[in-house]
Amino acid sequence: MKLSRTSASIGGLAAVALLGLTACGGSTDAAEAGTDTPAETITVETNNGPVEVPADAERVVALDNTSFATLKALGVEPVAAPKQLLPNNGFEDWRDDEAIADVGTHREPNLEALNEAAPDLIVGGYRFSEYTDDLAKIAPVLDVTPDAETPGAWLDGLRTQTETLGTVFGAEEQAAEIVADFDAAQTAAEEATDGETVFLANASGGKIDNGAGRIGRLLEGVNLEDVFASEDLDGESVHNDSGLAPETVAEADPDWMIVMDRDAAVSTAEDEFTPAQSLVAALENVWGETTFFAGDQIIYLNTDFYKTEGIQAYTEAYEQISEAFSAN
Amino acid sequence: MRNLPTRYFPAAVVLAAVGLTAASLLVGGYSITFEKLLHDPAAQHMFFVSRIPRTLALIFAAAAMSVCGVIMQLITQNKFVEPTTAGTAQWAGLGMLAILIVDPGAAPMAKMAVAIAFAFAGTWVFIAFLNRVRVKNSLVVPLVGIMLGAVVGSFSTFLAGTFDLLQTMSAWRSGGFSGIVEGFYEPLWLAAVVCVAAYFVADRFTVAGLGRDVATNVGLHYGRVVFLGVTMVALATGVTTVVVGFIPFLGLIVPNLVSMILGDDLRRNLPWVAALGVVFLLACDLIGRTIIAPMELPASVILGVVGAVAFISLVLRQRKHVNA
Numbered sequence: 001m002k003l004s005r006t007s008a009s010i011g012g013l014a015a016v017a018l019l020g021l022t023a024c025g026g027s028t029d030a031a032e033a034g035t036d037t038p039a040e041t042i043t044v045e046t047n048n049g050p051v052e053v054p055a056d057a058e059r060v061v062a063l064d065n066t067s068f069a070t071l072k073a074l075g076v077e078p079v080a081a082p083k084q085l086l087p088n089n090g091f092e093d094w095r096d097d098e099a100i101a102d103v104g105t106h107r108e109p110n111l112e113a114l115n116e117a118a119p120d121l122i123v124g125g126y127r128f129s130e131y132t133d134d135l136a137k138i139a140p141v142l143d144v145t146p147d148a149e150t151p152g153a154w155l156d157g158l159r160t161q162t163e164t165l166g167t168v169f170g171a172e173e174q175a176a177e178i179v180a181d182f183d184a185a186q187t188a189a190e191e192a193t194d195g196e197t198v199f200l201a202n203a204s205g206g207k208i209d210n211g212a213g214r215i216g217r218l219l220e221g222v223n224l225e226d227v228f229a230s231e232d233l234d235g236e237s238v239h240n241d242s243g244l245a246p247e248t249v250a251e252a253d254p255d256w257m258i259v260m261d262r263d264a265a266v267s268t269a270e271d272e273f274t275p276a277q278s279l280v281a282a283l284e285n286v287w288g289e290t291t292f293f294a295g296d297q298i299i300y301l302n303t304d305f306y307k308t309e310g311i312q313a314y315t316e317a318y319e320q321i322s323e324a325f326s327a328n
Numbered sequence: 329m330r331n332l333p334t335r336y337f338p339a340a341v342v343l344a345a346v347g348l349t350a351a352s353l354l355v356g357g358y359s360i361t362f363e364k365l366l367h368d369p370a371a372q373h374m375f376f377v378s379r380i381p382r383t384l385a386l387i388f389a390a391a392a393m394s395v396c397g398v399i400m401q402l403i404t405q406n407k408f409v410e411p412t413t414a415g416t417a418q419w420a421g422l423g424m425l426a427i428l429i430v431d432p433g434a435a436p437m438a439k440m441a442v443a444i445a446f447a448f449a450g451t452w453v454f455i456a457f458l459n460r461v462r463v464k465n466s467l468v469v470p471l472v473g474i475m476l477g478a479v480v481g482s483f484s485t486f487l488a489g490t491f492d493l494l495q496t497m498s499a500w501r502s503g504g505f506s507g508i509v510e511g512f513y514e515p516l517w518l519a520a521v522v523c524v525a526a527y528f529v530a531d532r533f534t535v536a537g538l539g540r541d542v543a544t545n546v547g548l549h550y551g552r553v554v555f556l557g558v559t560m561v562a563l564a565t566g567v568t569t570v571v572v573g574f575i576p577f578l579g580l581i582v583p584n585l586v587s588m589i590l591g592d593d594l595r596r597n598l599p600w601v602a603a604l605g606v607v608f609l610l611a612c613d614l615i616g617r618t619i620i621a622p623m624e625l626p627a628s629v630i631l632g633v634v635g636a637v638a639f640i641s642l643v644l645r646q647r648k649h650v651n652a
Contacts, residue, residue, distance in 0.1 A: 084492055107489060205496040207507040210623065228622065242623035243506035247378040248357025252622075263432075263496060275432075285377040286509050289370060 044164055047125060047143045048132060053168055054140070057121035061114055063103070063128040063135075064145050066310040070162055071123065073178060073312075074171040080117040082106070085127070087304040088265070106131075114138065121168075142168065154217040158182065158311040182311050185318035186221040192325035193223040196255040199292065200226055203276035204262040208283070210244045215260050215301070218317055227254040246286040257292040258299045258321075265306035276300055299324050337589050341603045348610035352383040355614060357622050377510040385513035386505055386613055386627075387606050389572055392519035392564040394605030395526050397579020398594060399557045400451075402537035404458060408470035408642070410579030411447075411565045415477035417576075419450025420562075420569035421501060422484045429491050436570070440515055444566030450480065451558045467643070501573050504626030505613055508572065515567050522564040523602055530595035533557060537592070575628055577635025578605055584642055608634075 040055040062071050062078040065085045071078065078094070080101035086094055094100055101117045104110040106127035114122075115138050122135050125143030135141045144164045146157020159179050166175025198219070202211025212226055219226060228244075263275035280287075280298060287293040299320050305313050354360065356379060364371035397410035404414075411417045423446025427439050454473055461472060488497040526533075536543050536553045543550045568575060582605045586597050609627060612634065616625035 105489075105492075107494075205498070207504075209507075242620060243504045243626060244623055245357050245378070245382075245506045245617075246509050247374055248622045250374065250378075251358040282511050283509065285511065286374070289373075 042168070044142065044144075044168060046141075046164075047129075047145065047147070048141075051140055051142060053142055054120050056170075057168065059117065059119045059121070061103070061117060061119040061122040061124075061139070063122065063124045064126045064143070065307055066126055066145055066158075066313075067123055067161060067165060069308060069310050069312040070165050070175075070178060071169075074165060074169045074174050076169055079119055080114050082109070082128075085307060087307045089304055111135075111138075123165075148217075152220055155186070155220050155314070158314060162311050178311055178315075182315045182318075185315045185322070188322040189222045189318035189325075192322040195223055195225060196325075197227040197252075198224045198256040198258055199228070199249055199252065199254040201257055201259045201276075202262055203259055203264075203279055206263070206275070206279065207243075208246070208259075208276075208279050210242065211260050215258065215305075218258065218314070218321075221314070221318060222321060224256070227252045246283050250286055250290050253290050255291050256297045256299065256324075258301065260301050260305050261303050262306045264303035295328070297324070297328065333589050338600060341600060341607060344607045345603050345610070348607060348614065349383060349387070351614055352386060352610050353379050355617060356382075381510045381513045382505055382508045383610075385508045385516050385572065386609055388513075388516040388520045388523075389505075389568045389575060390578060390605040390609035391523045391602035392516075392568055393575045393578040393609075394582040394601045395523045395579075395598065396561045396564050398583040398598065398601055399526060399533055399561055400579070401583055402533045402594065403554050403557045404455070404469055405537060405539060406466055406469040407584055408466060408580065408639075409473055410577075410583075411561060412477065412574060412576045413470045413580060414451065414454045414473035415480055416447050416451045416454070416561060416565045417569050417574050418477040418480040418484065419453075420444070420447040420566045421497075421574070422446055422450075422480055422487075423566070424570055425484050425487055425493065425497060428493060428496065429487065436515065440567055440570045443570045444562055447566040447569070448558065448562035450476075451562055455554070455558065502626045502628060504616075504624065504628070505572055506617075506624040506626070513571060515571055519564040519567045522560050526560060527595065527598050529553075529556065530598050534592070534594040537594070573626070573628060575609070576632050577639060578608060578631060580642075581635055581638040582608060 041052045042055050043050050043052050059079045060071070060076055061080045062068060062076070063082060065082075065087075068081075068086065068091065072091075072094075078100055080103050081094060082105050083095050083100075083102040084105050101113045102110065103114045109128070109131060111131070111134065114135075119139045122139050122141045123144075124132055124135055124141045125145035126148075128135070129143060129145070132141050132143055142164075144161045146155075146161055147153040159182070162175050162178050162182075163172075166172045200210065200212045200215050200218070201208050202214060210228065212228065216226060227249075257280075259276045259280070261276035277300065280293075284293070292298055301320070302308070302313065302316055305317065353375070354362075358371070358374045358378065360371045360375055360379065365375060393411065396416075400409045400411065400414055400416075401407055420443040423443040424439060426446070427434050427442045431438070454476055457472055457476065458469060461468065484497065485494070488494045532548060532553045535546060535548050536550060536557070540550050543553070583597075583601050586601050586604055590597050590600060609631065612630040613627035615630050616627050619625065
């Protein structure tokens with residue numbers, strides 16, 4: 001998912017320049033919001049090395065969508081968040097809350113609104129990782145997003161992320177529960193699967209394409225094999241998400257198919273809009289004879305998966321996998 | 329020397345078109361060989377639901393975009409105008425985006441109708457704009473079109489960004505035939521019908537291409553012909569844009585090559601324009617299909633590279649005749 005970020009960076013620069021100006025002016029919102037006595041801090045390990053964060057952070061900005069659900073579970077209510085990146089379901093309260101400032105998206109972040117929210121901690125990283133330096137001038141930035149680049153690092157990263165957030169917000173027990181749920185789901189999925197081949201699909205723009213670049217991490221925790229993995233298209237290949245003709249999938253004849261429904265994740269439709277299902281159904285003529293289609297061995301990830309991708313999303317995905325495989 | 333390409337051109341184009349069509353039918357992700365085609369029912373089935381639809385889609389889209397190019401070039405009396413340089417395709421894209429925002433679950437037919445309506449309106453905006461521009465030298469006209477297209481395109485991008493549809497837009501904008509199977513390409517028959525219809529009214533466009541004054545003097549209802557041309561272009565471009573996305577430059581390179589070799593008689597040229605367009609697009613799609621197999625690069629990406637080079641060399645060639 002490479003995006004043009006020029007305009008966004010310019011916006012970021014402008015906001016930082018503004019910050020500089022307000023700092024020169026003397027009075028800042030942050031000073032008014034903070035207490036006179038210096039707060040206690042703890043040092044945590046992040047993707048950018050050790051960072052000192054306040055031990056009782058109260059004004060939190062949530063930017064990293066992989067951690068929204070965890071923050072919510074730990075009882076954290078942010079003062080600012082990218083409202084467009086909030087999952088469609090389960091975050092209506094945050095989205096509708098006027099008190100939570102909207103910081104735009106990673107493509108066009110509204111760093112002024114973020115600054116006005118006077119945070120004392122920013123949970124950043126992932127889509128916002130390039131702004132870490134700018135954001136650090138506003139408040140300490142906690143980037144504990146799982147490593148998406150290194151193969152095999154995502155799942156451990158999810159655990160570490162959850163544990164670190166638990167420590168920072170003094171909710172170690174809840175965090176441990178979340179990790180335990182995840183471990184249980186992952187183990188069950190690993191045991192339910194037995195080396196079957198799978199096609200990882202992404203439904204986007206009315207087309208079904210290879211989605212291994214995005215959801216290939218799922219396979220780290222289960223005993224499945226990407227049907228196109230042997231095609232010399234490893235995780236770093238730029239062609240990992242390139243077009244794939246339906247007949248090519250039919251030729252590969254995978255045992256299973258796992259679909260990320262990107263169209264549904266960004267859909268604003270209120271009705272029962274299921275783009276991926278209808279796309280797959282329309283391909284019956286081509287896929288009718290394949291193992292995954294004939295045996296109905298297709299798993300549609302939660303429609304919010306594209307916007308969540310956090311430990312809860314993976315827990316659910318593994319539950320779906322073990323349930324589907326046990327039923328067959 | 330000038331006669332040599334003129335004499336052999338038709339035969340060469342037909343030969344290339346037939347050869348590439350055969351290649352398009354035989355190359356792909358599913359293993360289909362002559363042998364299997366005769367005996368293996370699975371391969372036969374795949375041939376009919378995947379290969380033939382895709383090849384037909386390529387042929388129809390290529391013919392439609394090339395023919396649209398000629399029609400627009402005659403209407404505007406400019407060699408550099410075609411649906412993607414006049415903004416028509418960008419307007420169709422905006423229409424597609426509009427329906428995605430308003431009613432994402434809409435039927436394909438509804439999407440197409442909206443895209444066609446937008447393409448139609450957009451082409452008129454371009455023509456109305458041209459009527460108000462005094463300097464009509466050969467570079468100003470396409471620049472106006474490209475500029476309008478860029479404005480519409482940026483607006484689409486802004487809208488897509490606002491409604492979180494950027495990836496959806498780019499997935500569909502990149503003009504690929506990889507997803508085309510039975511059930512996805514059928515609307516393109518409408519584009520094919522437009523091509524055939526264009527053949528029957530070709531003479532009128534040829535006369536219109538001489539300019540409003542001359543055309544009116546020889547008894548042509550100029551306004552009606554322009555309206556007919558815009559309608560045909562909007563229909564073909566709208567359908568093609570919705571089904572396969574933008575196909576850049578085809579309408580630019582192909583008609584110019586053909587008129588360089590065969591002259592400017594549209595009725596005689598039209599079949600060759602369509603055929604050469606098919607050759608170009610089939611070749612680009614086959615390249616995209618094979619270089620990173622089993623994945624695919626969209627034909628429009630390859631076409632963009634070829635087209636950009638062709639566009640620049642055409643401009644440089646024209647500079648000798650035009651004092652811009």
